[in-house]
Amino acid sequence: MIYLQLLWVFFRIGLFGFGGGYAMISMIRMEVVDNYQWMSAAEFADLLAISQMTPGPISINAATFVGFTEAGFLGSVVATFSLCLPSVMLMALVLALFFKHKESEYVKRPMAYMMPVVAGLIIAGGILMCDRETFTSWLSFVIFGGTVAAQLAWKANPILLIVISGVLGWAYNLF
Amino acid sequence: MLTLKLFWSFFKIGAFTFGGGYAMIAMVKDALVDHNKWMDEDEFWESITLAQALPGVFAINMALYTGNKIKGMTGSFAAMMGASLPSLIIIMVIASFFRDMNEYETVRNVFSGIRPCVAALIIVPGIKMLKKANVNAKTFWIPLSACLLICLFGISPIYLIMAAIVAGIISTRWFSARRK
Numbered sequence: 345m346i347y348l349q350l351l352w353v354f355f356r357i358g359l360f361g362f363g364g365g366y367a368m369i370s371m372i373r374m375e376v377v378d379n380y381q382w383m384s385a386a387e388f389a390d391l392l393a394i395s396q397m398t399p400g401p402i403s404i405n406a407a408t409f410v411g412f413t414e415a416g417f418l419g420s421v422v423a424t425f426s427l428c429l430p431s432v433m434l435m436a437l438v439l440a441l442f443f444k445h446k447e448s449e450y451v452k453r454p455m456a457y458m459m460p461v462v463a464g465l466i467i468a469g470g471i472l473m474c475d476r477e478t479f480t481s482w483l484s485f486v487i488f489g490g491t492v493a494a495q496l497a498w499k500a501n502p503i504l505l506i507v508i509s510g511v512l513g514w515a516y517n518l519f
Numbered sequence: 520m521l522t523l524k525l526f527w528s529f530f531k532i533g534a535f536t537f538g539g540g541y542a543m544i545a546m547v548k549d550a551l552v553d554h555n556k557w558m559d560e561d562e563f564w565e566s567i568t569l570a571q572a573l574p575g576v577f578a579i580n581m582a583l584y585t586g587n588k589i590k591g592m593t594g595s596f597a598a599m600m601g602a603s604l605p606s607l608i609i610i611m612v613i614a615s616f617f618r619d620m621n622e623y624e625t626v627r628n629v630f631s632g633i634r635p636c637v638a639a640l641i642i643v644p645g646i647k648m649l650k651k652a653n654v655n656a657k658t659f660w661i662p663l664s665a666c667l668l669i670c671l672f673g674i675s676p677i678y679l680i681m682a683a684i685v686a687g688i689i690s691t692r693w694f695s696a697r698r699k
Binding site: 389 | 602630
């Protein structure tokens with residue numbers, strides 16, 4: 345049963361996952377935390393931090409992680425390949441059709457309509473993470489603001505930011 | 520042999536790219552175009568465009584398309600397996616330890632610092648996407664209402680994306696009808 349649920353959740357995310365890894369992360373969060381309640385918001389945030397810090401695509405890492413915590417080895421295999429399956433199917437279709445039609449208005453305009461929605465969806469995923477488990481002290485607000493500024497102003501490396509935040513979190517609780 | 524080489528190239532890419540799909544473009548180009556000369560530069564950028572336009576994982580789309588170009592169906596499969604296996608292995612190992620690790624106070628403290636950082640790391644690409652999508656004062660209601668519908672009413676983003684696609688198709692019909 346759980347395998348079927350994993351298949352259904354990640355297949356749909358793979359199919360509608362326009363706009364890159366962060367859009368898919370927001371979708372995964374909504375299914376896993378809000379809809380199926382497989383894990384708490386805090387657990388999901390930890391999972392994301394690990395997915396970001398380890399090599400490989402963040403959405404694949406997150407899918408593997410969710411699958412593993414829910415249903416072990418087989419669960420992670422099912423989750424990961426369900427996420428990739430729509431790509432396989434669409435690629436076959438597109439290899440036959442896309443290059444003939446990529447300049448078509450029927451491809452371009454729906455894409456243009458989708459982009460602002462995807463932007464809203466990514467931001468929503470971030471906002472939903474901002475709960476009381478994320479903001480535990482004044483330090484949390486400093487880290488949040490600092491990360492946004494560092495990313496927007498200097499395109500700082502996300503892994504470096506995660507490491508610094510971890511050290512700050514550790515040091516704060518020492519005193 | 521070629522199949523194995525293709526698998527191995529993508530395995531290395533999956534194992535050593537940190538920071539998401541776009542960081543791996545340079546590595547894929549190095550492996551496919553510069554090192555192995557499996558395709559020329561134009562073909563490579565064409566594959567990037569396509570991989571971005573399709574839904575799903577960018578790295579997997581890249582692997583599927585270039586793998587197919589180099590060695591058909593077998594190539595596609597080998598490249599996809601190569602790109603996803605490192606994640607599977609690494610995350611499985613970490614996930615099997617993480618529950619016990621979380622018992623330690625130090626680990627919990629470290630993650631209390633990391634959580635707000637991750638929330639910010641998610642929001643920033645969304646803000647950048649607003650720019651890339653050419654959102655202006657007239658179209659700002661679209662991302663705003665998408666965001667509100669998701670946050671306040673828990674509406675699945677999948678329906679919103681479907682709605683955007685349908686609206687795009689309808690308006691294309693409408694505009695092309697008016698032009699005639």
